[in-house]
Amino acid sequence: MAEVSKGIAEKWGLVVDQDRCTGCNACVVACSMENNVPFTGEDNVAFGRGTYWIYNKRMWEGTYPEVAPAFQPVMCQQCGSAPCEPVCPTFAAVHSEEEQINLQIYNRCIGTRYCANNCPYHARQFNFEDPNIPEPMNSYLNPDVTVRRRGVMEKCTFCVQRIVAGRQTASAEDRPLRDGEVTPACVAACPSDALVFGDLSDPNSRVSQMAQNERQYKLMDELGTRPKVTYLKGGGRNGG
Amino acid sequence: MKHKKPWWKQPGIQIGAVLVAFIVIGGIIGGIFLTQTPPEQPIAFPHNRHVGIGASCLYCHAGATLGPSAGLPGIEKCWGCHQQVQKQSPELTKLAGYVERNEPIPWVPVAIQPEFVRFKHSPHVNAGLQCSACHGDLAKMTVAEAQKGQNMGWCLQCHKSSAPEQWTKLSDCATCHY
């Protein structure tokens, strides 16, 4: 793993403060509305085919009456050394050198699902059906994001459409991007301010500062995936 | 033992081959017609005449500097000039008809990208690119014509040659696909 030891370039990062997170799932819905994630219906969810780019992992800890859920919002961790990338036969799962995130190129994807099988975070979602959004409900679909068809893998992109738009706006105004100028939909929605997004390559950005917090940990860091998402442990919750 | 014709002399095969040939040739002709000739427009807009009198592209396609879409002029923009500058022509009569009915002109876009490509005009225009670099010389066209070979290799070639120092950004998949 010589590549890993060279160190991973840092760019966009997300901090999830589990002590603030209430598990309300506003992020799930905000993400779906921004990224044209289709609703799949009761049967598909029961089959495990529901599509959630970000989902709230609810883990029970303890036994009655000292039982409490620990909530952990899990989305694509945008690994610096991503397990999904080398297994894609069509190079649809590729690494963005510019933004330092993992991409899913929908028009390349042929739906082998190797990437999803290799992802330790269950972050990748497969379209088992074409989206079924009857007229006129398709009017709210976001024109900045491709509507995926059946047979295509998809996942959280850190709202790359907002990153690119922010970058292009800043460049048109001839200035650098400001901290907090780009916010993914989940971060914008979060009612308890548990999610913070920003540039990790800037040591003064809010996200860099928060990622230094003593409560920080990375999800399954031992796998060497180098995630760009940092979790901050919940304070008083049982084991959280 | 009965002599059997070689397979290429079997009538079924021959008929089939002719059929296939027709289909292939028809497909090619149809494909060329559908993709390589400009589509019919509701008004045969003479780009050459407008460019010839010195009208800037941005006068009608004002969105090109501002955002993703260059935009198409509405009837108010056409009529702004043409209610004064009027010559009798069948095309202008059509325009007058749209204005009278207050109906949008149903233009057929020519230079469009597939839905999985996020092309934006403004970064390209702001980088100093001329419209003609992609859309051809409109001074020589009446209705807009699709330019040939506008595929990803063509995009990347330009990205590479015009700004090699930004190659990381300009070759990044996320720049155009999301």
Next chain:
Amino acid sequence: MSDKITRRNFLKIAGAGAAISAVLTGCGPMSRYIVRRPYTEMPEYNQTGLNTYYASTCRECAAGCGIIVRTKEGRAITIEGNPQHPLNRGRLCARGITAQQGLYNPDRVFGPIFQARGDTSRQARTTWDEVIPVVSDALKSPASQIAFLLGTAPDHLFDLVAEWARSNGAPAPLRYSALASFEGRSTLQEAANRTFGKPALPFFDLANAEVVFSFGANFLETWLSPVSYSSAYGDMRQARPTRRGYLVAFEARQSLTAGNADEWIPIKPGSEGLVALALARLIAEARGDDVPAAARSIDPATVAETAGIEPAKLTELARLFAASEHSLAIPGGGAICQHEGLATAQAILQLNVQVNNLGVPGGVYLTNTEQPTTSLAEVYNLVQKMNNSQVKVLFIHSANPVFELPKVLGFEEALAKVPLVISFATFPDETAMLSDYVLPDHSPLESFGYQRMLAAADRPVYSSIQPVVAPLYDTRSTADVLLAAAAAAGSPLPYTDEVDFIQQMIVPLISAGGFYTAPEIQTFWSRWLQYGGWWVTEQGLDTDISAAPSRSAAFSGPIALEEDKQFHLVVFPTQLGDGAGANRPWLQEMPDPMTTLTWNTWVEINPETADRLGIHDDDVVRVTTPYGALEASVYRYPAIRPDTIAIPFGQGHTALGRWAEGRGANPAALLPAAVNESGDLAYNDVVASIALTGKRRPLARVESREGVYGEH
């Protein structure tokens, strides 16, 4: 011809077909099949391909969060919180985020309909010109026999109707939704009145509190104003460098709020008042104060036993509460919605008085004294009047009483005795189906308006509502319909239309010291729309609060149950709100935070109890109360008392469109008609029994993959 040749031929033709498709689709864009119609007149503020943002107010519940809607080419794309709005400060919950699914819902009412009470042979589309005289004739009925039933939010429509009712001697319009009943708004207000001498909803400064005791208030999910309380919760946890806030929740079924609490104390439903008094005594002892009169006769050890918890735990919590700087006790939800709910709410509010946490940061404040909702008791009076044929005309707007009200109340039967029922529903809901006319209002994202009082705002706020898209269908603003009809009926109001009414109502705000002003109304109006409302920059809460001495109350305690035969029943609202959210597919698809269940109704039962009764996950059980019964699948929920079962509210629609209909069961069938002293539904006292039906229906859960490729 041999098989071999056919196959070969087939392969050739297939190959040619593939080549042709490649030519047709691969070599050039399918441009000629697309047509673009540019604006005939491009609006100044709009540019093709660029976003246009509008500030408005979320209408998905009565909280009234400010929203910013991103539109493109006249379509509403995404909704986010308004960062300047003092209530939600840029944040939003799942309900607000999915509001476009209401706007663009294919099951909306497309225009005025003569509904004929569901008699399909007489149903017909009608026109606004034909129905305005109908409304106008209705308004000419004897004023005392006209009734208006509106939603909970104190909005411009309520003000307009109230003004018309006042000037014509009609009864004041009622404002009701099931959510207000589950929250216990009326009880909270009355408890504040009796405790602090002012009938106002209390504002709990969660963000600055150090120790918070919540009694049934699920403020992270649905209670009063979940977004502002969630935001305050985050700050309580992490915003202060000094001390991390500590949250303790007392309730029988662990809600999302209790799940996030540091300690969840599963007390029996009905024992909240006793626990509050026991805490009062222990807190006074810990602080060295006089024990309040009401708590003197209370023995904490007995109370702990009655409530089903450890006595030592009660003492420990009381010491924690007494020793901290800002200790806050919040009454809400089921704790105060029981027959002794008012006294319970008072006892809980008194805990704040004991630690002098009134009118200071981290404490209890009072908001304005306007009635936050109509109590259920007043809705009962209306039903009574309907049954006695004292109501000739009933107007219903943004309420769905046939679905929301307890079935034993008999609203549906009473509705049949009203000669004329006019619904202004946007969706064909259960009540609209049974009305004479459905005169659809615009969807909230197509309307003008304002909302006055925000239950959890810390300052005076008017939140503005403006259309973000042009109306999609032949709908008409209810305010305009009423104004036109009132004019035709000879009882006109002095407003030309809805916008004129709103402008006249906000004129006093110009000089009321908000964060902006303007020389005249038109300039003020444009800023009002631009900022999404009007508010003051400084926190404006009443800090001068004094408390009356605690009232002595004798609590009867929880109802005795026959073990494993009878259960306390907890009915709780979810992200579907009062049930109106059930037609938003993404709210259905969004997993319930605690159970991760989607798209259905379930019955929560403690796994230990379930084991004893031989009940497995996904078994369909029949839940029976003295008032009715329903069937639903079981979810074995580890965080619920073994003597309690719980059912979510909001599903079980028989109307409301494709995503809501025929899905789950409506627990309104299980609820009593009983109200507490302050008129809120006493839903926490219900005792239910359950029985296996032998059927099994798997629930769609996100948490495990048990159903994958399996039997569902």
